[in-house]
Amino acid sequence: MNREAEGGAGARDRILARIREANGSRETVEHPGTLPAGLEPPVAYGGQRPDPVDALEDRLSAAGGRVVRLSGPDSARRWLEEFAQEFASVSICEGVPELLCPSLPNAQPEQAGLGVSMAVGAAAQTGSLLLSSTEGRRSQLLPPTHLVWVRAQDVHATLGAALEARMGDLPAALALHSGPSKSADIGRIIVTGVHGPGRLVAAVLEESGDW
Amino acid sequence: MEVHSRDYAKRARAILRDTPGVREAVTAATRSFDDHRRSAFAELDGEALRDWAEGVKSHALTHLDRYLEQAESRLMERGAHVHWAETAEDVHRILRELVEREGVRRAVKAKSMLSEEVGVNPLLEAEGVEVFETDLGEYIIQLLGEPPSHIVGPAIHRSLEDTQALFSERLGTATDASPEELAGAARGILREAFLAADLGISGGNFLVAETGSIALIENEGNIRMSTSLPRVHVALVGIEKILPRLADLSTFLQVTSKSATGQPVGTFVSIIQGPGGSRGGEPDGPEELHVVLVDNGRTRLLADPEAWEALRCVRCGACLNICPVYRQTGGHAYGYVYSGPIGAVISPGLVSLEETFPLPFASSLCGACAEVCPVRIPIPHLLHTWRERAVEQGLTEGTARSLMKGWSRAATHPRLFDWIERAMAVLPDGISRRLPMLRDWTRGRSLPRATGPTFREIWKDGIE
Amino acid sequence: MKVSLFVTCIGDRFYAEASADAVRLLRSLDVEVDFPMGQTCCGQPAWNSGHLPEARRMAEHTLAVLKDAEYVVLPSGSCAAMLRCTYPHLLGRRELSDRSYELAQFIVDILGVHELGRGLEGRRLAYHHGCHALRELGVREQPEQLLRSGGAELVPWEMDQECCGFGGLFSVKTPEVSTAMADRKLDTLPAAETIVSADGGCLLQLESRARYRGLNLEFRSLASTLWEARRGSP
Numbered sequence: 001m002n003r004e005a006e007g008g009a010g011a012r013d014r015i016l017a018r019i020r021e022a023n024g025s026r027e028t029v030e031h032p033g034t035l036p037a038g039l040e041p042p043v044a045y046g047g048q049r050p051d052p053v054d055a056l057e058d059r060l061s062a063a064g065g066r067v068v069r070l071s072g073p074d075s076a077r078r079w080l081e082e083f084a085q086e087f088a089s090v091s092i093c094e095g096v097p098e099l100l101c102p103s104l105p106n107a108q109p110e111q112a113g114l115g116v117s118m119a120v121g122a123a124a125q126t127g128s129l130l131l132s133s134t135e136g137r138r139s140q141l142l143p144p145t146h147l148v149w150v151r152a153q154d155v156h157a158t159l160g161a162a163l164e165a166r167m168g169d170l171p172a173a174l175a176l177h178s179g180p181s182k183s184a185d186i187g188r189i190i191v192t193g194v195h196g197p198g199r200l201v202a203a204v205l206e207e208s209g210d211w
Numbered sequence: 212m213e214v215h216s217r218d219y220a221k222r223a224r225a226i227l228r229d230t231p232g233v234r235e236a237v238t239a240a241t242r243s244f245d246d247h248r249r250s251a252f253a254e255l256d257g258e259a260l261r262d263w264a265e266g267v268k269s270h271a272l273t274h275l276d277r278y279l280e281q282a283e284s285r286l287m288e289r290g291a292h293v294h295w296a297e298t299a300e301d302v303h304r305i306l307r308e309l310v311e312r313e314g315v316r317r318a319v320k321a322k323s324m325l326s327e328e329v330g331v332n333p334l335l336e337a338e339g340v341e342v343f344e345t346d347l348g349e350y351i352i353q354l355l356g357e358p359p360s361h362i363v364g365p366a367i368h369r370s371l372e373d374t375q376a377l378f379s380e381r382l383g384t385a386t387d388a389s390p391e392e393l394a395g396a397a398r399g400i401l402r403e404a405f406l407a408a409d410l411g412i413s414g415g416n417f418l419v420a421e422t423g424s425i426a427l428i429e430n431e432g433n434i435r436m437s438t439s440l441p442r443v444h445v446a447l448v449g450i451e452k453i454l455p456r457l458a459d460l461s462t463f464l465q466v467t468s469k470s471a472t473g474q475p476v477g478t479f480v481s482i483i484q485g486p487g488g489s490r491g492g493e494p495d496g497p498e499e500l501h502v503v504l505v506d507n508g509r510t511r512l513l514a515d516p517e518a519w520e521a522l523r524c525v526r527c528g529a530c531l532n533i534c535p536v537y538r539q540t541g542g543h544a545y546g547y548v549y550s551g552p553i554g555a556v557i558s559p560g561l562v563s564l565e566e567t568f569p570l571p572f573a574s575s576l577c578g579a580c581a582e583v584c585p586v587r588i589p590i591p592h593l594l595h596t597w598r599e600r601a602v603e604q605g606l607t608e609g610t611a612r613s614l615m616k617g618w619s620r621a622a623t624h625p626r627l628f629d630w631i632e633r634a635m636a637v638l639p640d641g642i643s644r645r646l647p648m649l650r651d652w653t654r655g656r657s658l659p660r661a662t663g664p665t666f667r668e669i670w671k672d673g674i675e
Numbered sequence: 676m677k678v679s680l681f682v683t684c685i686g687d688r689f690y691a692e693a694s695a696d697a698v699r700l701l702r703s704l705d706v707e708v709d710f711p712m713g714q715t716c717c718g719q720p721a722w723n724s725g726h727l728p729e730a731r732r733m734a735e736h737t738l739a740v741l742k743d744a745e746y747v748v749l750p751s752g753s754c755a756a757m758l759r760c761t762y763p764h765l766l767g768r769r770e771l772s773d774r775s776y777e778l779a780q781f782i783v784d785i786l787g788v789h790e791l792g793r794g795l796e797g798r799r800l801a802y803h804h805g806c807h808a809l810r811e812l813g814v815r816e817q818p819e820q821l822l823r824s825g826g827a828e829l830v831p832w833e834m835d836q837e838c839c840g841f842g843g844l845f846s847v848k849t850p851e852v853s854t855a856m857a858d859r860k861l862d863t864l865p866a867a868e869t870i871v872s873a874d875g876g877c878l879l880q881l882e883s884r885a886r887y888r889g890l891n892l893e894f895r896s897l898a899s900t901l902w903e904a905r906r907g908s909p
């Protein structure tokens with residue numbers, strides 16, 4: 001077992017016992033249940049475009065990201081060939097389907113100028129791309145520019161729905177990327193690309209399909 | 212962390228007198244945080260949302276034992292190691308053993324207030340481990356050797372000029388380097404540290420019982436890196452961080468981010484279930500995940516019939532941002548890792564009232580914090596509660612106590628009261644300036660003289 | 676209609692004329708005003724500083740003195756909040772609480788009067804919202820409405836709802852923080868002739884700080900200002 005034995009079991013039992021005692025005479029509080037739909041934070045950015053893909057585009061753009069909308073794998077591959085021109089090398093995550101991988105100069109994530117990954121979902125409400133650790137995390141984090149493929153069919157209106165869709169299949173780490181890395185820790189002036197990628201591009205594939 | 216809260220008044224005075232720039236920087240930063248929060252909440256039914264969030268956290272706390280056990284089982288099923296720490300010393304022991312067993316030489320840290328609370332850095336350094344704070348704000352204050360000044364923006368008390376001077380001295384950047392150049396210099400050093408570190412240490416914003424998930428919110432990406440790149444990841448999680456279900460998490464991520472910075476959600480969120488790498492059957496990620504569930508005074512707070520409500524706190528910092536008292540000095544005046552309104556109500560419970568009793572008095576009781584707290588912690592009420600206890604336990608100064616006794620005696624004897632009110636008009640300045648309370652009041656204030664008749668006298672004469 | 680005026684300790688000593696103006700104003704609105712002589716202090720200083728038995732004694736005293744009142748009206752937001760919001764908690768009973776009102780709150784909510792007169796024509800006023808009137812009583816619109824209807828222009832003040840730094844014992848325990856808070860108010864003040872507030876404590880704090888700094892500003896109680904509006908001239 002992984003519960004740490006040395007001194008640990010005693011500490012565990014004592015903490016739990018103290019919690020039970022502390023709560024002993026306290027009235028328990030019921031869980032208020034699922035958040036009523038009316039209380040969900042709005043999906044559309046600025047009340048503008050309610051369609052999830054449109055809203056994702058608006059929110060990600062507002063956060064400093066960029067959204068490209070493409071039809072399907074063929075046009076996507078062609079677009080990437082073009083886009084990748086400005087980078088000396090590219091690091092592609094394991095999870096990205098072959099169909100979306102034109103032949104490009106490859107490099108380790110530490111060296112590559114562009115990292116490419118495949119979102120396992122997205123949430124319009126927060127402008128978030130869901131990334132799984134099963135495709136490898138380094139290419140999501142180390143290159144200064146991060147391109148994320150997103151299938152339009154995987155874009156959910158709310159964050160709750162996007163997470164719920166992954167519920168049965170949670171990786172070691174699920175991440176939400178909702179814009180380029182930023183910090184205002186120096187004199188309250190926003191700087192991008194502090195640690196994570198300073199450029200985030202979401203390429204939405206609008207054709208549905210199972211590739 | 213050492214506690215210096217008994218010196219609150221002295222520390223506050225020194226900050227205002229010696230480093231006036233702090234007041235300006237903190238006021239500007241907190242006002243900007245607060246403006247963003249305000250616009251984010253303008254598009255919501257904030258009141259109903261806060262009711263809901265309060266309910267979820269109170270539910271979690273009143274079922275805390277069950278949910279902690281559930282989270283523990285989920286984590287262990289995924290191959291994580293779960294430790295329980297009653298005290299800061301327990302955390303130290305757990306880390307020391309890990310450092311020895313794994314031969315840890317270099318550690319990267321993602322901002323964690325709990326790690327400040329239990330003093331992780333001094334411990335690791337004493338073990339010969341090189342420690343890098345990786346949040347840019349934390350990195351700045353690590354170079355300065357200061358504790359954080361704010362729970363969300365640890366370096367908000369420092370201006371651009373301060374950081375220019377600091378980095379130029381320590382990292383050799385130009386004295387007029389731009390924020391981009393300064394961040395670039397830090398990034399270069401920390402990127403190397405990330406790639407070379409054996410150990411990553413994080414906190415945890417939430418721990419989801421249903422899935423065993425540790426959730427972390429940030430903007431820079433340093434938390435993702437600290438929890439992804441080193442071979443070993445240790446997450447220090449306060450036992451009160453529990454959320455029952457994954458469905459709760461999606462709302463709490465948003466409510467916390469909106470309350471903190473007004474963002475729909477932080478730029479990066481990590482939701483961690485277990486180790487990665489070969490242990491987790493994944494291409495990379497830490498081979499080992501250790502989750503340390505920390506009590507360190509939290510069960511004492513939970514047992515408190517009033518103050519237990521403060522355990523709902525999600526550390527968004529909204530109460531600090533709106534607090535006019537906090538805005539004058541920033542966090543260092545409070546002499547403990549948790550500052551501002553929430554610091555003033557949890558520190559007496561986490562540490563002891565004796566060591567922190569001036570903090571609940573460090574408030575004008577304006578009530579602004581209660582209006583912004585996303586989990587409806589009744590902060591003004593708790594400030595009162597701690598004040599009452601401090602007085603009851605005889606911790607406060609005798610002068611205030613005698614004065615209140617005397618005042619209440621006068622106020623229950625109308626003729627005596629009347630006499631005092633009239634006497635104030637004829638009291639010579641020389642004497643009034645020597646009266647204990649008045650003396651402090653007239654430091655920096657010139658009280659208008661009340662020389663005319665009292666209202667009572669006017670009333671007796673008849674009002675035209 | 677008959678009200679008992681509770682002037683509060685600060686109103687009795689420092690704002691005696693303002694309290695008299697409250698009487699004039701109420702009488703001019705056909706309200707019979709009575710002043711129970713035994714009244715003293717509501718107990719707020721003791722309550723705020725954690726001295727419960729003392730606060731309770733003063734509250735009981737106040738209750739006894741005002742027990743026959745049809746309405747209690749206070750020219751002070753924080754003392755009104757003490758009676759309305761704190762007494763029930765402190766004493767475990769609500770008598771008096773539901774009958775106690777801050778002056779502007781009483782005029783608008785109970786008397787249903789929304790206009791007093793045009794005596795403030797052309798005046799530029801800055802209004803400071805006392806914290807307890809604002810956040811405990813929820814009084815925000817009433818004073819502003821009455822001042823505006825009197826012809827005054829209320830100049831926008833971004834810090835009009837931020838605490839002045841008084842806070843009773845707080846202002847003595849940490850005078851430097853307290854005065855820094857007052858400075859934040861004064862330093863953001865727009866060009867206005869007069870600063871008006873319903874709270875004597877706040878006025879005393881702001882005025883004392885302004886005087887110390889040699890700032891030439893006029894401070895005036897809400898009661899006197901509303902009486903000006905009613906009477907038609909200063």
Ligand code: SF4
Pocket residue numbers: 470523524525526527528529530531553583584585586587588
């Ligand atoms: S007390 Fe409330 S407002 Fe303050 S940090 Fe905690 S959750 Fe945020």
